[in-house]
Structures are given as C-alpha cells and as structure tokens.
Amino acid sequence: MNIQKLSLRNFRNAIESDIEFSEGVNVICGANAAGKTNILEAIFYFAAGKSFRNCKDRELIRFGNDKSNIAMRFLSGNNSIKMSASFSKGGRRVIKIGESAPLKMTEYIGRFRAVIFTPDHLSLVKGSPENRRRFLDLAICQSFPRYAPTLSEYNRVLAQKNALLKRGNVIDELLMVYNERLASLAAVITVNRKKYVQKLEEEAKKFLFDMSGGKEDLTLSYQTQAGDFETQEELREKYNNLFAEKMHSEKERFLSLYGAHKDDFVVAINKKSARMYGSQGQQRSVVLALKLAEGELSYKLTGEYPVFLLDDILSELDKDRKDYILSKTTGRQVIITGCESEIFESKGNKIFVRDGVVSSI
Ligand SMILES: Nc1ncnc2c1ncn2[C@@H]1O[C@H](COP(=O)(O)OP(=O)(O)OP(=O)(O)O)[C@@H](O)[C@H]1O
Ligand SMILES: [Mg+2]
Known part of the structure; x- marks a missing residue:
C-alpha cells in the first residue's frame, strides 16, 4: 500500500x-x-x-x-x-x-x-489495559472490517447500561435486556481479540527473538473475566452467567464492572510478566516487536x-x-x-x- x-x-x-x-x-x-x-x-x-x-x-x-x-x-x-x-x-x-x-x-x-507507532505506544506494556485493548481494536478493525460495527454497538449498549445504573432504582428486567445483548457482543469481541493475539504472538515472538539475539521468548496471553472457553457460544453463556451473578454489585457501584471492556493481555518475556519484571529497554523492544508484528499480520491477512x-x-x-x-x-x-x-x-x-x-x- x-x-x-x-x-x-x-x-x-x-x-x-x-x-x-x-x-x-x-x-x-x-x-x-x-x-x-x-x-x-x-x-x-x-x-x-x-x-x-x-x-x-x-x-x-x-x-x-x-x-x-x-x-x-x-x-x-x-x-x-x-x-x-x-x-x-x-x-x-x-x-x-x-x-x-x-x-x-x-x-x-x-x-x-496503516500501522501507527507513537511515543504513547512505548507505554503499551506498562500502561493500563485500556491502551492494550485500543491497540488490538484498531489493528483488528483494519483486517476484519466487520469487527468495527460490533465494537461500536457494544460501546453504545454499554453506555446505555451505565446510564441506567447511574440513575439508580434500576428495573432488573431492563438491566437483563442490556446484559443479554452485551453478552452476545462481548463474546464476538473477546473471541476476535483472543484469536488476533494468538496470531500476533506468533509474529512478535520472531521479532523479539531476533532483537535479543535469541535470548528472549515472548508470550502473550489473553485474559477475560469470563474465564476459559472453547467456542463463542460457550463464552456468550459464560458472560451471561457472569452478568447475572454480578448484577447486584454493579447496581451497588452504579457502574458496569464486567465485560469485554475489562479484557487485557499479559505480555511475558521468558515466562515472566514484562510489565512487572521487564526493564525499560526490554519493554520498548516488546512494543517494537508488537508493532512490526501488526504490520506482518496485516500483510498475511490482506496480501499487502x-x-x-x-x-x-x-x-x-x-x-x-x-x-x-x-x-x-x-x-x-x-x-x-x-x-x-x-x-x-x-x-x-x-x-x-x-x-x-x-x-x-
Ligand atoms: N483544531 C485546531 N486548529 C488549529 N490549530 C490546531 C488545532 N488542533 C491543534 N492545533 C495546533 O497544531 C499544533 C500541533 O501540531 P502537531 O501536534 O502536529 O505538532 P508536531 O509538529 O507534531 O509537534 P511536536 O514535534 O511537538 O510533536 C499546535 O500548535 C496546536 O495548537
Ligand atoms: Mg508531534
């Protein structure tokens, strides 16, 4: 391109x-x-x-x-x-x-x-999960265009649910309607992100290995509050159960505390968390590897x-x-x-x- x-x-x-x-x-x-x-x-x-x-x-x-x-x-x-x-x-x-x-x-x-790399990305590893989700979402949208409207719809329903929780005196039936919709959307989002992270790991691993002279092995593990899952349908069920179980605490806190907007991925070098143990230089190399991997993946998925x-x-x-x-x-x-x-x-x-x-x- x-x-x-x-x-x-x-x-x-x-x-x-x-x-x-x-x-x-x-x-x-x-x-x-x-x-x-x-x-x-x-x-x-x-x-x-x-x-x-x-x-x-x-x-x-x-x-x-x-x-x-x-x-x-x-x-x-x-x-x-x-x-x-x-x-x-x-x-x-x-x-x-x-x-x-x-x-x-x-x-x-x-x-x-396009792949964009700014000084802000240098805190991708040590920064908040929101940074890592945004990185994934922007990358996935470009290679899988149908992901973008799902994400927008999720954010729209989540905003509505939050507005409802904030008002207090929540009618459970209405909250359940939102939760059901969110569970379906969250399952699509989490499945897509997890698949992308697995592919990204494969590519980024090679770059970090190369940069560190074969000393560093990079692993990425995707984490979601709903736990492990095999299929999208199973994940939707798990999100549904989680939302039902946590309805009370969300009402108490006036905020939506569970869902795909809380997902994250853990970056590890030689099996140790790069956020907790990686030196600044190692963290920078990881970000570089992730960004180059994003480009490589885009090439593999689109041919360009x-x-x-x-x-x-x-x-x-x-x-x-x-x-x-x-x-x-x-x-x-x-x-x-x-x-x-x-x-x-x-x-x-x-x-x-x-x-x-x-x-x-
Ligand atoms: N809506 C706007 N209308 C007019 N000027 C704007 C607007 N938004 C930002 N700017 C101006 O654009 C300039 C910043 O541009 P930009 O961030 O591209 O700078 P830069 O060349 O990248 O600088 P640096 O080297 O510091 O990163 C600022 O002076 C800012 O006030
Ligand atoms: Mg600038």
Missing part, C-alpha cells in the same frame, strides 16, 4: 496543504508544534475512521472555521483509490471513496491500512503491507532499535516525523512543515 498524495483543508493547523509522498521512506521534519503529527493523524483517520489521538472529530477542524476536509490518493494493489473525509461543526462527518455516496464504516474500513507511520520514534529509541525498525520496514512505505538534525541527513523523500505549511525543500 502506497500513499501518493494527501490534501488537508482547515485540518488542525493546516489551512491548505497538498503533500506528495514517494514509495519507501518519507521524512516529515519541522519544529515542535509545526504540524507533523497532524499529518499522520489525517492519514491514520482513513485507516481507523477516527483520530488516533482519541479526540472528537470537531477538534480536527481548524480553530475559527466551521468545516474541514481531507483527501488522500493511495495505491492498493493496482488500484489508485481516492478517499476523502469532511467534517463540519454541527453535522456528521462524511467519508467517501472517489465520488461515492457517503459510506458506512463497514464499507470503508480496511480499504486503507500497510503503510508504517512512525511519529517521533527515532528520537525516542536508541540506535540499535532505530536501525532494527528501519531495516524491517525496507521496501515498504514508511512516513516518519521528527525534528532531530539526523533526520535531515537521512535518506528518503523529505517534507518540511512550518506552522502547518508544507514545502518540499
């Missing part, structure tokens, strides 16, 4: 930017707050249908404006595809491919695929490498890890941001940004 051109109109701090990308490495250079991450944010929007910064769409619109528009042309196989997204203050965002009618999530997710978006990673990683990631992404399109002088010296297509304005020299 190769991005050819990106156009930003009133997006974040860019008024009107048209950026051409080349195959291979592209380096976006500029001072702090110039607008480098904003460019990656726009690109990744087409992969995820939302910002990787976990913000509201309206925050993407340039201050003082009512509308914003981004468009991107990329090559997927032999097809040149144009995707666009428009945002307006009061209205819904609209995503299109070419001149199509506005598309639903299932119709565009997975068309453009995704675009790698590396935000400020070069200044955050030591030389060995930096060289490792660059060597493992040769031959793919990589878009790197940074403001270090060494980036200026690096190979590849260079893009300069200043106050949201882009130039190629």
Whole structure:
C-alpha cells in the first residue's frame, strides 16, 4: 500500500496543504508544534475512521472555521483509490471513496491500512489495559472490517447500561435486556481479540527473538473475566452467567464492572510478566516487536503491507532499535516525523512543515 498524495483543508493547523509522498521512506521534519503529527493523524483517520489521538472529530477542524476536509490518493494493489473525509461543526462527518455516496464504516474500513507507532505506544506494556485493548481494536478493525460495527454497538449498549445504573432504582428486567445483548457482543469481541493475539504472538515472538539475539521468548496471553472457553457460544453463556451473578454489585457501584471492556493481555518475556519484571529497554523492544508484528499480520491477512507511520520514534529509541525498525520496514512505505538534525541527513523523500505549511525543500 502506497500513499501518493494527501490534501488537508482547515485540518488542525493546516489551512491548505497538498503533500506528495514517494514509495519507501518519507521524512516529515519541522519544529515542535509545526504540524507533523497532524499529518499522520489525517492519514491514520482513513485507516481507523477516527483520530488516533482519541479526540472528537470537531477538534480536527481548524480553530475559527466551521468545516474541514481531507483527501488522500493511495495505491492498493493496482488500484489508485481516492478517499476523502469532511467534517463540519454541527453535522456528521462524511467519508467517501472517489465520488461515492457517503459510506458506512463497514464499507470503508480496511480499504486503507496503516500501522501507527507513537511515543504513547512505548507505554503499551506498562500502561493500563485500556491502551492494550485500543491497540488490538484498531489493528483488528483494519483486517476484519466487520469487527468495527460490533465494537461500536457494544460501546453504545454499554453506555446505555451505565446510564441506567447511574440513575439508580434500576428495573432488573431492563438491566437483563442490556446484559443479554452485551453478552452476545462481548463474546464476538473477546473471541476476535483472543484469536488476533494468538496470531500476533506468533509474529512478535520472531521479532523479539531476533532483537535479543535469541535470548528472549515472548508470550502473550489473553485474559477475560469470563474465564476459559472453547467456542463463542460457550463464552456468550459464560458472560451471561457472569452478568447475572454480578448484577447486584454493579447496581451497588452504579457502574458496569464486567465485560469485554475489562479484557487485557499479559505480555511475558521468558515466562515472566514484562510489565512487572521487564526493564525499560526490554519493554520498548516488546512494543517494537508488537508493532512490526501488526504490520506482518496485516500483510498475511490482506496480501499487502500497510503503510508504517512512525511519529517521533527515532528520537525516542536508541540506535540499535532505530536501525532494527528501519531495516524491517525496507521496501515498504514508511512516513516518519521528527525534528532531530539526523533526520535531515537521512535518506528518503523529505517534507518540511512550518506552522502547518508544507514545502518540499
Ligand atoms: N483544531 C485546531 N486548529 C488549529 N490549530 C490546531 C488545532 N488542533 C491543534 N492545533 C495546533 O497544531 C499544533 C500541533 O501540531 P502537531 O501536534 O502536529 O505538532 P508536531 O509538529 O507534531 O509537534 P511536536 O514535534 O511537538 O510533536 C499546535 O500548535 C496546536 O495548537
Ligand atoms: Mg508531534
């Protein structure tokens, strides 16, 4: 997959930017707050249908404006595809491919695929489970587009259940209706995530083994409150029972405490938890291995490498890890941001940004 051109109109701090990308490495250079991450944010929007910064769409619109528009042309196989997204203050965002009618999530997710790696990811191992779930969800959505609406529906029903619990005086029958729906959705989500984690482990293991000179064996184990299961149906039953059993405590706490929104995966190096015992360097290597594995898996599942978006990673990683990631992404399109002088010296297509304005020299 190769991005050819990106156009930003009133997006974040860019008024009107048209950026051409080349195959291979592209380096976006500029001072702090110039607008480098904003460019990656726009690109990744087409992969995820939302910002990787976990913000509201309206925050993407340039201050003082009512509308914003981004468009991107990329090559997927032999097809040149144009995707666009428009945002307006009061209205819904609209995503299109070419001149199509506005598309639903299932119709565009997975068309453009990217792996994003930001300094935030460096805390993937030691950070909260929410970080790990978000990482999995974004990756799974791109390779299995039907996962995205299930996840949205789960979050919607969960929000309704939470609103009900918060009000107090809950009618049990209504809570049971929500619980039943949540159990079905949670089973789909947990099954998909667990399968993905198993595949991810296979790939990430090889990268960590390689990086550590054969010393480190990576394992990932998926954990869910519902316990072990063989089939999706069995898991749905288990979630159902768990929700019924915990109904009282959820009512007492005015909050939904059980479900797929509490899942996690444990990362271990040589069978010891990397979160508890791993050194900072080991944890960083694991994250690198997970991100490279995400790219590899995307290739295996779709037949095409995704675009790698590396935000400020070069200044955050030591030389060995930096060289490792660059060597493992040769031959793919990589878009790197940074403001270090060494980036200026690096190979590849260079893009300069200043106050949201882009130039190629
Ligand atoms: N909706 C918006 N409208 C206008 N400007 C915005 C908007 N949202 C963010 N900005 C501005 O964009 C700039 C940040 O851009 P960005 O995060 O891309 O910087 P960066 O070049 O990645 O910097 P760093 O090197 O520090 O990571 C900030 O100055 C911020 O105020
Ligand atoms: Mg930045």
